[in-house]
Amino acid sequence: MNIHQASAIQRVERLLSKAQFPFEFMVDKTDGGLLEPHEISKYRDKIVNGPIIRTILWLGAPPLINQLVVVAYNLADTYWLSIYSEVAVAVPRQMWPVLVLFHAFINALTAACLSIISQYVGSKAYSKASLEASRFFSASILLGAAASTVLLAFREVIFGLVMSTPHEIFDLVMAYSGVIVFDTFFNYVALTYTTLLQSFGDTKRPALVNMVAVGVNIILDPFLVLGIGPFPRLGVVGAAFTDVLGKFLSIIGQAYILRRNYPELKVTFTRNINFEWARLVMRIGLPILALGLTNGFAFIIQLRLVNMLGIIAAAAFSIGFVIMDTVDAALWGLGGAPAIMIGQNLGAGKNKRAREIALKATALIFAIVTLVVFATYPFNRDIADIFANDPEILNEAELFLDILLPTLPFFGIFINAVSAGRGSGHTMFPTALGMVRLWILRLALGYLMAFPLQIGSLGIWLAIALSNIAGGAVALIWIRYGKWTKPIVKENIRK
Numbered sequence: 001m002n003i004h005q006a007s008a009i010q011r012v013e014r015l016l017s018k019a020q021f022p023f024e025f026m027v028d029k030t031d032g033g034l035l036e037p038h039e040i041s042k043y044r045d046k047i048v049n050g051p052i053i054r055t056i057l058w059l060g061a062p063p064l065i066n067q068l069v070v071v072a073y074n075l076a077d078t079y080w081l082s083i084y085s086e087v088a089v090a091v092p093r094q095m096w097p098v099l100v101l102f103h104a105f106i107n108a109l110t111a112a113c114l115s116i117i118s119q120y121v122g123s124k125a126y127s128k129a130s131l132e133a134s135r136f137f138s139a140s141i142l143l144g145a146a147a148s149t150v151l152l153a154f155r156e157v158i159f160g161l162v163m164s165t166p167h168e169i170f171d172l173v174m175a176y177s178g179v180i181v182f183d184t185f186f187n188y189v190a191l192t193y194t195t196l197l198q199s200f201g202d203t204k205r206p207a208l209v210n211m212v213a214v215g216v217n218i219i220l221d222p223f224l225v226l227g228i229g230p231f232p233r234l235g236v237v238g239a240a241f242t243d244v245l246g247k248f249l250s251i252i253g254q255a256y257i258l259r260r261n262y263p264e265l266k267v268t269f270t271r272n273i274n275f276e277w278a279r280l281v282m283r284i285g286l287p288i289l290a291l292g293l294t295n296g297f298a299f300i301i302q303l304r305l306v307n308m309l310g311i312i313a314a315a316a317f318s319i320g321f322v323i324m325d326t327v328d329a330a331l332w333g334l335g336g337a338p339a340i341m342i343g344q345n346l347g348a349g350k351n352k353r354a355r356e357i358a359l360k361a362t363a364l365i366f367a368i369v370t371l372v373v374f375a376t377y378p379f380n381r382d383i384a385d386i387f388a389n390d391p392e393i394l395n396e397a398e399l400f401l402d403i404l405l406p407t408l409p410f411f412g413i414f415i416n417a418v419s420a421g422r423g424s425g426h427t428m429f430p431t432a433l434g435m436v437r438l439w440i441l442r443l444a445l446g447y448l449m450a451f452p453l454q455i456g457s458l459g460i461w462l463a464i465a466l467s468n469i470a471g472g473a474v475a476l477i478w479i480r481y482g483k484w485t486k487p488i489v490k491e492n493i494r495k
């Protein structure tokens with residue numbers, strides 16, 4: 001830098017000190033001479049240099065609380081649907097594997113978004129992070145519109161021919177899915193905003209927005225499901241409508257946060273999507289997409305197997321997973337924090353610290369989920385009894401929970417391996433492991449035990465449990481010894 005450049009930078013700094021900005025700026029001398037936002041840098045310094053466990057909790061607590069609020073909504077939704085009709089509780093779970101399939105594209109896109117942007121933030125390349133944000137936003141709009149259109153067009157074939165949805169609830173599922181297609185589109189946009197903010201290390205504000213949106217869902221749910229007061233009795237359609245409304249509110253809130261607190265990040269539609277960008281996104285996202293698609297198909301087939309056992313098994317499966325979602329909240333809430341930390345630390349050149357983060361996060365999540373399982377397990381039947389009066393459904397739900405709940409800590413290890421893959425950009429191994437645990441252990445073994453060996457539903461529940469244990473054991477080996485601690489972006493690293 002010559003004396004004239006130094007003088008120019010000093011003049012800019014003096015001008016900025018007199019300007020009115022939402023937060024401070026400082027000069028960034030390695031990102032094209034651009035200005036570095038102080039708030040992003042503040043988050044970045046904590047993530048790259050702060051104590052690991054404390055930072056995981058700092059980043060993970062808001063999403064964890066948000067997930068607990070979502071679980072509370074799902075429990076309330078299931079409860080109100082059980083009052084509307086006891087078999088109606090199975091309707092959202094019929095939709096769930098289909099949504100896994102159709103959300104595979106946005107999950108792949110946000111995995112690439114998080115790893116790329118977090119590593120650019122870690123290396124303090126903020127102008128490139130801003131360009132990437134617009135690229136991912138534009139791609140999410142296009143993919144969301146395509147996915148929701150296809151789902152609307154083929155839902156009757158999916159639920160009728162592919163999934164063999166029990167005839168007792170087929171019409172309810174069709175009505176529910178007709179509204180949820182709009183939730184699918186809004187979810188593409190909402191997840192992109194959430195991922196952008198989390199890539200900076202800002203997990204608190206998007207979580208607060210989502211909690212407010214879900215809170216509105218919880219309040220409106222009984223009115224629209226049961227037709228309380230002036231509201232019509234919409235049943236499953238009312239439950240779907242509140243989901244759509246919640247996603248819409250989440251988009252508005254997160255867009256406002258991004259514009260107000262990060263004004264230098266101009267997230268707009270852009271045509272600046274080149275082959276090099278698409279190749280990097282596909283390198284990161286294709287394994288995640290493959291996992292999402294195979295997960296979706298696997299869950300559809302798994303639910304078809306359950307449906308073949310009849311409405312009792314289908315209802316118990318739905319109730320069991322609603323309760324298990326309470327335990328899963330610890331996984332999905334805390335699971336995003338290691339990905340953010342790993343991405344930024346790899347961007348900062350701290351490869352050994354990245355692996356240390358993954359190992360400590362694994363131990364923390366395993367311990368927390370184990371404690372939650374111990375606290376929940378004695379009350380399996382009491383909790384299931386809230387959602388079912390039929391003793392056959394109740395007994396089957398209790399059997400499901402008795403077998404599966406103890407295996408969730410091992411599933412937590414697998415989720416943390418997926419998180420390490422998302423943060424580092426090395427997603428191939430977690431994808432392959434996910435496919436094996438689903439297709440070989442859950443489906444092939446589950447089918448073998450349920451039908452040829454005639455164990456029935458017990459065979460399917462045991463296969464799911466075994467897939468959790470085996471997947472967790474192999475994932476732990478990869479986290480400890482795998483060659484995933486190599487950055488995927490090349491920037492001037494500044495610690």
